[in-house]
Amino acid sequence: MPALLIATKNAHKTAEIAAILTEWKVSDLTAHPDIPAPEETGATFAENAAIKALAAAERFAGLVLSDDSGLEVDALGGAPGVYSARYAGPTATDADNRARLLRELAGVRGPARAARFRCVMALAEKGTLLGTFAGAVEGIILDEEKGAGGFGYDALFVPEGYGETFGQLPAATKNQLSHRSRALARVAAFLAARR
Secondary structure, rough: OOEEEEEEHHHOOOOOOOOHHHHHHHHHHEHHOOOOOOOOOOOOOHHHHHHHHHHOOOOOOOEEEEEEEEEHHHHOOEEEHHHHHHOOOOOOOOOHHHHHHHHHHOOOHHHEEEEEEEEEEEEEEOOEEEEEEEEEEEEEEEOOOOOOOOOHHHHHHHEEEOOOOOOOOHHHHHHHHOOHHHHHHHHHHHHHHHO
16 A cells, blocks of 8 residues: 655544545654644645645655645635634634634625635655645535534534535535545546556
8 A cells, every 4th residue: 555644733634634545555744753844834725735745745755745725704805714724823723713703704694604615735756746636615604613523614614505514514424525525536536647
C-alpha cells in the first residue's frame, strides 16, 4: 500500500481523508514530529494548501497532500474564508468560531445566510507541486447549532438538498458530499492516472 502524508495535525481531516482514500497508507504530521507546520500566509485556500504541501514535501520522501478549507458566508462577503480556523482569534476553539459567526449573522435571514464549504488540496512530491484540486458544497447557515458530529462549523451548516446539518448527518453521508470529498475525488483520479 503506497504511503501518503497529509500535511496536517488535524486528526479529523486525516480521518476523513483516510476514509475516502482507502487504497493508501495515510499518516499525518503527528507521526512525523520532525516536519514543522509552516505559517499559512497565503491569501487564498490554494496558496495556503501549496505552502503546506511544499514545506512537508521538502522533508518527506513520498507524496504529500495538504488541505486548506473553510466556510464562505455570502452575507459576510465570503468570511470567514481562509481565516475559518482562527476566526475568533489565533487561539480560538471551534466553539469560539461558531459563536462569533452566529453573532455576526444575528438579524440576517433567508437567502443571505447562504454559504459554502470550500476545499483546495495540493499534492507535492520531492519539493515540487504536482497540482491543486478544488471542491465545494453549497448550503445555508442555521441560527443555532444542531448535531454533535463533525467538527468546525458542521453543526451550523445544512448542505443543499438536505434537512440536517453536517453535524447531524452520518459521517459516511458527509464523506460522500463534502467539499473535501469532492476535492479528494479529483486527487484520486490524478493519482490513478499516475500509476
